[in-house]
Amino acid sequence: MPKNPYAAVFGAPGAKGFAAAAFIGRLPIAMAPIGIVAMLSQTHGEYWLAGAVAATFGLTNAFVAPQISRLVDRYGQTVVAAPAAAISAVAFLALLAATNQRWPVWTLFLFAFLAATMPSLPAMVRARWSELFRDRPELNTAFAYESAAEELIYIAGASLSVGLSVAFFPEAGMLASTLFLIVGTASFLLQRSTEPAVQPAGYGETGSALRLVPVQLVTLALIFVGAMFAATEVSVIAVTDEIGRPGAASLVIGVYAAGSFVVGLVMGAVNRTMPLQRQLAIATFVVAATALLPLLGHTVPTLALTVFLSGLAISPVFITAFGLIERRVPAFMLTEGITWVVAGIGIGMALGAFVTGWVVDVAGGRSGFFVGIAAGAAALSTVLLGHNALARGARATPLPMDQPAE
Numbered sequence: 001m002p003k004n005p006y007a008a009v010f011g012a013p014g015a016k017g018f019a020a021a022a023f024i025g026r027l028p029i030a031m032a033p034i035g036i037v038a039m040l041s042q043t044h045g046e047y048w049l050a051g052a053v054a055a056t057f058g059l060t061n062a063f064v065a066p067q068i069s070r071l072v073d074r075y076g077q078t079v080v081a082a083p084a085a086a087i088s089a090v091a092f093l094a095l096l097a098a099t100n101q102r103w104p105v106w107t108l109f110l111f112a113f114l115a116a117t118m119p120s121l122p123a124m125v126r127a128r129w130s131e132l133f134r135d136r137p138e139l140n141t142a143f144a145y146e147s148a149a150e151e152l153i154y155i156a157g158a159s160l161s162v163g164l165s166v167a168f169f170p171e172a173g174m175l176a177s178t179l180f181l182i183v184g185t186a187s188f189l190l191q192r193s194t195e196p197a198v199q200p201a202g203y204g205e206t207g208s209a210l211r212l213v214p215v216q217l218v219t220l221a222l223i224f225v226g227a228m229f230a231a232t233e234v235s236v237i238a239v240t241d242e243i244g245r246p247g248a249a250s251l252v253i254g255v256y257a258a259g260s261f262v263v264g265l266v267m268g269a270v271n272r273t274m275p276l277q278r279q280l281a282i283a284t285f286v287v288a289a290t291a292l293l294p295l296l297g298h299t300v301p302t303l304a305l306t307v308f309l310s311g312l313a314i315s316p317v318f319i320t321a322f323g324l325i326e327r328r329v330p331a332f333m334l335t336e337g338i339t340w341v342v343a344g345i346g347i348g349m350a351l352g353a354f355v356t357g358w359v360v361d362v363a364g365g366r367s368g369f370f371v372g373i374a375a376g377a378a379a380l381s382t383v384l385l386g387h388n389a390l391a392r393g394a395r396a397t398p399l400p401m402d403q404p405a406e
Contacts (some may be wrong), residue, residue, distance in 0.1 A: 005141040012132050014194040015142075021191065022125035023149055025184025028118065029342075030157030031177035032092070033058050033349050034233050036112065037357065038165040039174050043099055047234070051357030053108045058350025060116035062343035066210070068119050069339040073332075076198045077127075078189045081119040085185040091115035092178040096171045118181065121188065122150060123338040126326075130334065131196045143326055147319040148264025154314075154345070156254060158233050163250030209337035214328035217386035218321050219344035221284065224379035225317060226348020227355070228291060231372035232256065232307060234356040235294070238365030239303065248300045255304050256311040264315030276324050277383075277390035283316035284383045288376030294369045324390055348375070 010016050033054045040050035071080045091114035098107040126146060133139040161173035189195075209215050233253055240249040290310040297303030321341060329337035352375060356368040383390075 005138070006145065008138050009133075009142045009145065012138075014191060015129075015132065018125065018128055018188055018191045018194050019145075019149075021184055021187035022121050023153065023184070024180050025188050026121045026125075026150065026153050027157045027160075027180040027184065028092075028177040029122070029150075029346070030154040031161035031173060031180070032115070032118075033230065033346070033353055034158040035161035035165065035173035035177050036095075037234060037353055038162045038237065039096075039099055039170045040108070041237070041357075042165065042170040043102075047238070047357035047361050048354075049105070049108075051234070051354035053112045055350040055354040056109050057112040057116055058346045058353075060113050061118055062347040062350070064116050065118070065120045065343050065346075066208075066336055066339045068117070069123050069335050070208075072119070072124060073127075073335050074198070077124050077195050078192065081124065081185065082189055084117045084119045085181060088115045088118040089178055089182050091117075092174065092181070096174055096178070099174075100171055119185070120339040120342055121185065122146070122342045123335045124188070126322075126338055127196045127335050128194045131194065143322060144264070144319050147322050148261055148315050151264055151315040151318050152261045154229060158229075159250045159254035159256070162233070162237060162253060163247075166247050166250065209329055209333040210340050212329060212333070212337070213386075213389050214324060215337050215340055217382065217390060218280075218324055219340050221280075221379050221382040221386075222317075222321055222341055222344040223348040223351070224375045224382065225284075225287065225314075226345035226350075227352030227375035228287065228348075228372045228379070229345075230349040230352030231356045231368055231375060232291075232294065232310070234353055234360060235365055235368030235372070236303065236307065238360045238368060239297075240300065242365045243300070245300050248304075252300065252304045252307055255308040256314075258308060258311075260311045260313065260315040263312060264319055275391065276320050276327065277387055280317065280320040280324065280390070281380075281383050281387060283313045283320055284376075284380045286313035287317055288373075288380040291369075291373045291376040294372075295366065328390070 010019065036054040036057065037047070037050040040053055041047050044050070068080060068084050091111045095108065095111035095115060097103070098111055126143065129139060129142040129146070133142060161177060164172035164176055210219070236252045237246075237249045240246055240252060287310075290313065293306035293310045294303065297306040322338065325337050325341055326334065352371060356371045359371055360368045
């Protein structure tokens with residue numbers, strides 16, 4: 001590989017195109033849940049309702065997306081993902097109309113439920129990288145880039161969604177999210193030359209990837225990490241509103257990603273020798289410990305600084321978590337395995353938004369940060385208790401440059 005490993009990755013035919021399209025198409029993963037909260041909290045004035053509708057979308061998508069991914073492996077990305085994304089986009093537009101026109105509350109839950117057919121682009125883009133670089137060292141760098149990109153998407157996407165809703169009109173963030181879903185997914189699927197081949201008949205009849213212990217452990221850990229994201233985002237919105245600076249919420253949430261994204265890119269360019277399960281334990285410890293910092297932020301600058309510091313280890317958590325899945329799950333289950341982990345983040349964000357919204361309504365904005373602290377402790381406990389199981393996990397078809405397990 002050249003001195004700059006990313007040059008080899010993005011120099012491959014079609015790589016830049018599908019990577020760019022996937023980045024745009026994945027923004028709704030982060031924008032939609034917090035966008036629903038920002039939209040409904042402004043229009044209806046109740047955080048619990050906003051969190052409950054967001055949770056309906058997030059939890060339903062978390063269970064539907066893996067089933068869609070299994071169908072993708074059986075019948076192809078375009079055949080399955082195109083109609084699934086279309087249904088999701090129409091449902092999101094209906095949710096916007098229901099909010100704007102003050103339709104009955106039950107319609108909000110209905111359209112959030114239907115929007116959950118949004119397919120898992122994180123899994124599909126990794127399948128394309130695997131098609132390009134199977135059994136080659138460039139695959140590791142490609143996966144590291146994807147993890148760093150997703151960390152940026154989760155935080156920057158949330159910042160963009162909140163910023164648009166506050167700066168323009170309540171539905172602005174969700175409208176932008178829906179447009180990104182349509183444009184990004186369509187652009188991704190239209191690039192047929194890099195689409196993985198359809199798996200032969202009988203594929204998927206070996207059971208769900210969720211039956212594998214590494215998938216269960218990593219998914220559970222990232223449920224708690226996702227809850228930390230949501231707790232921080234909802235709390236920041238509430239705290240900045242309480243101190244009379246609601247427009248600052250976008251900036252504060254945005255800095256959550258800045259340092260961590262750089263850390264993630266550096267990790268992708270470095271050949272790390274420490275076992276992945278140990279890397280995950282260290283990164284999760286840092287994330288859990290720094291979850292305490294936002295409690296010290298009483299002004300916008302100090303809040304932004306503490307949130308920035310608390311987000312530095314997010315990318316390492318993502319990179320090592322997905323790395324473990326990519327090394328512990330058999331190749332014929334990889335798409336579904338990745339989707340379950342992504343779903344775990346979505347479940348955590350949905351539950352975190354709901355619980356934090358309720359806590360904020362009852363005890364005030366700053367109290368929401370305690371939800372993130374509890375979630376961080378739970379994530380660390382999960383990783384530490386599952387350390388040996390993650391070390392023993394074995395992949396049927398190892399990826400290149402597999403790291404040693406202890």
